[in-house]
Amino acid sequence: MEWREFQNSKAFISQSTVENVLRDFGVTGSVTNVQNLYLNQVFLIKVTSVDINDSMKMEKFVLKVLSSTFTKYADEIRAATGLMEMTYQCGLNEQSPLTNQQGDFITLQPLQKMKHSKLWAAPCSKVASIVPYPINYKVCCEGSAKDTSKDFITEDPAFFVIRVFSYSEGQPLSNILMESDGALFHFGEKLAKIHLALKDQTENKKLMEQRAKTYIWSLDQMPRIRDILHTVDDPLKRQLIETVIEDFKTNVLPIKEDLPKGFIHGDCTTRNVLLKTDSNSNWINSFVLLDFDDAVFSCLVYDVATAVTSILEEELTSRWSKVALFLKGYETQRSLTSKEKNVLYYCVTARIAQVLVGDQFMASSSDDHLPYILQSAGWKLLDEIMQ
Incomplete structure (x- = not known):
């Protein structure tokens, strides 16, 4: 790993994309809070219904999106998450990672980077608006992009590592x-x-x-x-x-x-x-x-x-x-x-x-x-x- 890999790699996905990702965990839910941390994003999810995955039967949980830098180091992140699970199993930690429907700690979400905004947007069936920045970019499922003020280019699809954890008060x-x-x-x-x-x-x-x-x-x-x-x-x-x-x-x-x-x-x-x-x-x-x-x-x-x-x-x-x-x-x-x-x-x-x-x-x-x-x-x- 090199320092330059962290340049402009900050995680950003929309709340609507998060709600789509929840399907991989067999639940339906809504975002109640978002924290943009260092290079990552953390979402607090309120569970609406548990569709398939019984391990997700809880009132709320945390979903974390890692910087795109970590995508090619997914095996290391999986191993690190496994260590957290061990501390939970030993009774030394009150938070635990949760698995998706495939029994994996991590989910890889395909995303696309927009050069001008330095943000990432998930391709989806509906048009999604990216709103935290002054320019309102809209990215369509075909990967095309339009900006009312200037031309810009979308790069090849990439992936973010996404995981979920039990929620702990404190x-x-x-x-x-x-x-x-x-x-x-x-x-x-x-x-x-x-x-x-x-x-x-x-x-x-x-x-x-x-x-x-x-x-x-x-x-x-x-x-x-x-x-x-x-x-x-x-x-x-x-x-x-x-x-x-x-x-x-x-x-x-x-x-x-x-x-x-x-x-x-x-x-x-x-x-x-x-x-x-x-x-x-x-x-x-x-x-x-x-x-x-x-x-x-x-x-x-x-x-x-x-x-x-x-x-x-x-x-x-x-x-x-x-x-x-x-x-x-x-x-x-x-x-x-x-x-x-x-x-x-x-x-x-x-x-x-x-x-x-x-x-x-x-x-x-x-x-x-x-x-x-x-x-x-x-x-x-x-x-x-x-x-």
């Missing part, structure tokens, strides 16, 4: 960090339990080991941000990133084979953890870990570093004590080795750098990219830690 952990120290301890404890539960799994191990060697968001591939460092204008910031890269290459990669390994989530941030709260916003003992799309088979400490990074990104006066609570919870289940403790600092700075530069690249190559983290706060945090 607040992102990032929203309740100030109120609940116990939630962070719980986060660390659960992450360690997930690492241990997946430790002896062998299915798709080779596939996910290989993914760690090629997937650009794997921390193993962090030095490849050099390929896109030109998108960072400030020379002092570029030099700071170069220092982080060299630190990672010098202190982590040479001893990588000595670090405990297993299946890791890859993006276990406070934004990807949902916790239930009562009517007074008090945290209730629950745990939902979302979004396994970045999962690989690699060093367990990478997950720990990613979680620590997300805690440090929050604007908290006591963020280091919050990190300590998370680590304390983690080590109640699995003790970090001395080598893992020695490299944790370098993994944290590497993760911050990877996200900052990757996000900057996405923003520079897309007209409507939403920042993953606040850039100014991220650079400030990296500078403070490096000092």
Whole structure:
């Protein structure tokens, strides 16, 4: 995988297309909410009727559309989704992926890209309007397209990976960090339990080991941000990133084979953890870990570093004590080795750098990219830690 594969690959499908896709899952439903996240789309679906698939007998569920970049990596996404199912079966995660009528976690939906709008539209029997942008494009089932203001070209049909998940109520952990120290301890404890539960799994191990060697968001591939460092204008910031890269290459990669390994989530941030709260916003003992799309088979400490990074990104006066609570919870289940403790600092700075530069690249190559983290706060945090 290359960074350029993410250029202008943001997911976009219409609500009417989503309702057509639901037929593959044997249900009829309507879209009640849409979230445009980073490069993906998430729809909340209210079930109207279950036509065939009994496993879909529920009030509502979540449908996720991945960036077109992931289409040719469908096997990896299927394997990552399978890991989420394992955490559910082990009682460690309250959200589960759901299968379509063919028993598969993923559905490939044919779509067409419109060059001028940089959007994707599904060919269908009825004319569908694409409305979020000023120009109103209409795409017909024959693949022809008309725009009242200018000519444009539709490219050859492509596919998006679509999956559905059970719906889970909850607040992102990032929203309740100030109120609940116990939630962070719980986060660390659960992450360690997930690492241990997946430790002896062998299915798709080779596939996910290989993914760690090629997937650009794997921390193993962090030095490849050099390929896109030109998108960072400030020379002092570029030099700071170069220092982080060299630190990672010098202190982590040479001893990588000595670090405990297993299946890791890859993006276990406070934004990807949902916790239930009562009517007074008090945290209730629950745990939902979302979004396994970045999962690989690699060093367990990478997950720990990613979680620590997300805690440090929050604007908290006591963020280091919050990190300590998370680590304390983690080590109640699995003790970090001395080598893992020695490299944790370098993994944290590497993760911050990877996200900052990757996000900057996405923003520079897309007209409507939403920042993953606040850039100014991220650079400030990296500078403070490096000092």
